[in-house]
Amino acid sequence: MWNILGDGPLTSGLQAPDRVGGDVLHLLQDEDDGVLGWQDRALCAQTDPEAFFPEKGGSTREAKRVCTSCEVRSECLDYALANDERFGIWGGLSERERRKLKRRAV
Known part of the structure; x- marks a missing residue:
């Protein structure tokens, strides 16, 4: 699935240990359902990413x-505003x- 951030899968950089215990698996699931879990439900994940990053x-x-x-x-807009996309x-x-929008909020 396409990651809206454009930097690979949501779990990039994570390596599973040889033996995954319940606690480690739970932490990985919380990450996907938590801060960036909304990306899995985003409609843009099912469409052409180039439409969301048009040329000037x-x-x-x-x-x-x-x-x-x-x-x-x-959630997407909140993320973009918080991370100054x-x-x-x-x-x-x-x-x-x-x-x-940010100027009006200040």
Whole structure:
């Protein structure tokens, strides 16, 4: 599944120990269901990622259309705002729209 962050699977960098105990498995499950677990339910994970990162001057219409019916839109936008994402469509907003939103909040 595509990771909205664009840096590989959600578990990249994690290596399973030779013997996985219940506690270790539980921790990995909590990570997926917790902070970034929303990415698995994101509609963008099922569509062309290039639509969410158009070239300068390219259309954002298709990505925003997908976002309007996505159940994790607010989590996505919160993530982008908290992590100062500078590129792409996140939570249905472009980088310019997110900057305006942040300025109004201050």
